[in-house]
Amino acid sequence: MTQLGWIHFSPAFKSKVDSILDRLDEEGVVDELGVGVFRDAIADYFFPGTSTIQTRARYFFIIPYLIKDFLQQKGRRQDELDRYLYDQEHELMWRLAAKYGFNRTAGFGVIGITKKPKQRIARRPSSIYWNGLRTFHFIQTDLSLAGYSQWLSRSMEHRSERLVRETAADDADVEQVDWHGIKVSTYRHDWLLDLDLPLLYEEADFFLQRIKDLFPxxxxxxxxxxxxxxxxxxxxxxFETFARTAQDSALPDQLKQQLRFAHDLSIVVEGLHWVYCHLIHVKHYSDHQFAGQFEIWLDELYDRLLDVEQLHLDTFFDSLPRARPDTLQFIVQVLNLVRTRQLSMDAFAVLVQKQEIRIKGQKSRLRDAALRDFQQSEQKSLFALNYRFGNVRTLLNDIFQGLSQ
Structure with missing residues (x-):
């Protein structure tokens, strides 16, 4: 198994790589057929600013609060934000982990919950949440975390000169408050005294209003x-149950239709999963156990689908996601087989084998000289698409729990 190792220990450099890894980590399962690009595009549309590696809403406030703390430090070198975040995020991790007894269940959502003092984590909350912080305008910037840190250092160097040049007192006040781009109004100097995972009422209200204002x-x-x-x-x-029950809600018709498409695409991907598992087990173990799973899926398929007639990409996408042309062709062909009721194990198998070899190249399990790298009965590839359902539910639950105080 290929592993990444750091040969450059600059926090700024590492945060750039972390931001790339964040985008590769959706749902944590290897995408053998390239369909994850559609899952991610749909999830971004439904739930902007979220990701599958976000855990609790609290971190949306912890990071800007830490930056505000940094800005108020006296006597610090102005290029130390990266190091400050590195140190403080670990200190808070150890503190929260200890508060919940280093127990995953008790401290659900604490990043690094099992880490004892001096133990570190590879991906810190600042890199995990940075895109969300920008999306929800908690921090107003188009820069990456590393770029923002560098910009902040340069701005701190020239800030005094810039403020002196301001002629209008009101403008100077605005500059003093907003120059760093942090737009969180709930910051308190003593916020660390009662550090915990639940949101305070004013934080929950702030977050909910941001969502309503920006993404109604x-x-x-x-x-x-x-x-x-x-x-x-x-x-x-x-997600499947939610998409069904939401059809009876007051959602706009377009969103209902898009939910139906996302729901049905997820069910179709289940079929691709069973076919892929069948093909690799037949090739490497002469084992046909997954053929039965496919037949069960096929027997139930049209009872489960919500809107088979609208099962094509332009039902959801005004412009197609950034995907390889062969992946777009693959999913179009798959959906066409389902929509026209011409699908079978053999029809799916032809498409799946060609797509997996195109996507995986020399790592393909279905090419002629492929090596066996999995155990018998082990399932591979994506199974259904949850579109960050669990993460978003936790986020909103944190907000509504905070409002109930």
Whole structure:
């Protein structure tokens, strides 16, 4: 198994790599057929600013609070934000982990919950949450975390000169408050005294209002505004159930249709999963055990689909996601087989084998000289698409719990 090792220990450099890794870590399962690009595009549309590696809403406030603390430090070198965040994020990690007894269940969502003092984590909250902080305008910048840190250092060097040049007192006040781009109004100097995972009321209210103001037409915005819709999500056992129950809600018709497409695409991907598992097991173990799983899936398919007639990409996408042309062709062909009711194990198998070899190249398990790198009965490839459902439910639950105080 290929592993990454750091040969450059600059926090700024590492944060650049971390931001790339964040985008590669959606749902944590290797995408053998390239369909994850559609999952991620749909999730970005439904739930902007979120990711599968975000854990709790609290971190959306911890990072800007730490930066505000840094800006108020006296006598610090002006290029130390990276190091300051590195040190403080680990200190807070150890503190929260100890608060919950280093127990994953008790401290659900604490990043690094099992780490004892002096133990470090590879990906810190600042890199995990940076895109979300920008998306929700907690920190107003287009820069990466590393770029923002560098910009902040340069700005601190020239800030005094810039303020002196201001002629209008009101303008100077605005400059003093907003020059760093941090737009979180809930900061308190003593916020660390009662550090915990739950949001305070004013934080929950701030976050909910941001979602409503910035993304009212998205599924996330509708969840923030609709109590009944949120109850559907809170009580659902997964995305499939939620998408079904949401059809009876007050959602706009377009969002309902997009939910139906996302729901049905996820079910189709289950079929691709069973075919891929079948093909690699037949090739490497002469084992046909997954053929039965595919047949069960096929027997139930059209009862599970919500809108088979609209199962094509332009139902959801005004412009197609950035995907390889052969991957776009692959998913179009797959959906066409389902929509026209011409699918079979053999029809899917032809498409899956060609796509996996194109995507994986020399690492393909289906090419002629492929090596066996998995155990018998082990399942590979994506199975269904949750579109960050669990992460978003936790985020919103934190917000609504905070508002209930």
């Amino acid at each position: 037409q998205t599924l996330l915005g509708q969840l923030a505004m609709g109590k009944n819709l949120w109850e559907n999500m809170r009580n659902a056992d997964g």
